[in-house]
Amino acid sequence: MSQLLDSTREALGLLITGDPALWTIIHISFSVSLRAVLVSAPFAFLIAFALAHGRFRGRRALVSTFNTLLALPAVVVGLTVYMLLSRNGPLGDWKLLFTQTGMVIGQIILCFPLLVAISHSALQTAERRTWETAITLGASPLQAMLTVMYEVRYGLVAALIASFGRVIAEVGASMMIGGNILNYTRNITTAIALETSKGAFAQGIALGIILLLSALLLNFGLGFMQGKGAMR
């Protein structure tokens, strides 16, 4: 018990003093996950729009495929990408294993289905009238699509927040693809795993607090956005 208290006190100390090693790790975590979400978002929104408003064969099958992919375990993604990127793998020439870009790829695969699923249900709430009104007022199909997206913007922001929350908290893919290299690919979750296995709890707890706080904040934002979307 006293060990837990001592470690927590130490952890708070680290956070308050702005321990550079700690903040580097936090920075890497946010930077990698943000890149993953931002790269995925445009494509995910486009697909979600097609699924919500397009009329083509196999649309329903695609929707359920993306819903199924929500259950993709992070370690399995990590394993697959690891094998693809490893020196002997088909994409070994890209030399992306144990790099931040490799981590971004893994996280993209993880957050993409979530982005599609949530933005799909948001875009579904936009009526056909929205699209028709835009088109009849002279908007090009692309402009009309952007208009529809703007009309459900709160839902789309909610999709961004939820997927960011998912990838920033995952361990499996980051650990296997990134390799937990200090100051390069060590992020919050892999650091916690490492420090805990070493028995150095203070840094682990400090990082845990950051993760917890950001998760709370994100979920608060998510709730706010969803409320705002529902109000209109």
Next chain:
Amino acid sequence: MGLGFYHLRMHNPRGEKLFDIDEFDIPQGSCIVLSGQNGAGKTTLLKILAGLETPDHAEVAFDSQRMSWKAALSRLRHDVVYLHQQPYMFDQSVAGNVGYGLARAGVPRSEIATRVAEALHWSGLSHLADHNARELSGGEKQRVALTRARILSPKLLLLDEPLSNMDIGAREQTILLIRRLKEEGISTIITSHEPHISTLLGDEHRHLCKTGPCRYTIVRPFLFQRGIEQVARHPAGAPVDSNHEKRNTMTADTQGTQNLTAVILAGGMARRMDGQDKGLIELNGRAMIEYIIDALKPQVDNIVINANRNLEQYERYGYPVVKDIMGDYFGPLVGMASGLQACDSNRILTVPCDSPFVPPVLASRLNTAMMENQADISVANDGERMQPVFAMIRRSTLNSLLAYLDDGGRKIDTWYAEHQTAQTDFSDWPNAFININTPQEKVMVEQKIADDLQGQT
């Protein structure tokens, strides 16, 4: 710009044929009121015209340039603006909504601001410019939608039930705006199930009419009254007309001009006469219809002939000849409806083409009975039974007649029963209802005509 659509075909969501329209032309600056039952495809038709829904088949003509609907698509989307029954407001300010189209067209911001301000002034919405458009009332939304469309100077404006679910004040303001759009030379098509809207706004009425199982086509039931133009010609910005004037136009629409048009029903198939055109059968050297015209001329103001075959021969008599407005050989009710739509009288007198001995007192007696009983329909009776095709019918029944035909009704008696109907006894004119159905009857009638002639000399 003249705009026309040809061979418009569309199915409904169940895959059944919905409508099949040979020609739908939109003269420049005209206001067409489009009516039709629920499910007849009014909204679908408008969306096809606006390039928002893909028809099974359609050809489009701009001026005289003819092309497929697909090839015309971008031009349709540019030139035609469709307004939903409940207009969609973008989640932004009223000014933002009005400027939407201009912004998408790449018009510079400063110019958009000026034009939006001008447009909002035009529609009297300036005070709402900064409000979120979603928070407006239904009537205000409709006016924003009209303003948003007008600022793009479309060639054609399609209004889907623009006045439904609106209180009186909002309606009047909307009507005023629509009228002013018309004065600016923008063609409009308005769908409505309220017939009197046509009086307030339209100069042509078309009805999407059922002509077979799950198939609709366009008929043109009304000719419009002079009184309406008067209302429409009011200067922009003038206050909505006094009640007095409105009442006048209302009566004009429902009752038509104060005169009487005879409709000779010659549209039948004459199955028992080997399909000969009955009206043209010669009796002692003169076509049967000539006897009828002679008898009717002194009794009525105008004559219209309803026929479906040998139109040129009928036209020789110098009177308008109208074909059935729907179906193929649906019977005398369609002939009556066709006659009503082809004239502007407040009442018509119908007679069949195969009864040559029309009594000289037919119109006056039917009229008396109509007035005394305040009836919509006045029918002759031969002393034993009703003779339904010898009738005087008020224009005000036309909408009900079209609705009845739309529902598949073909029986005269059943439709008459829906109205205040008066019957007049003509048992003192025993020959009046003799008609020719067989060659034997023809010989008898010819003999009778010869006898009558002899009696006169």
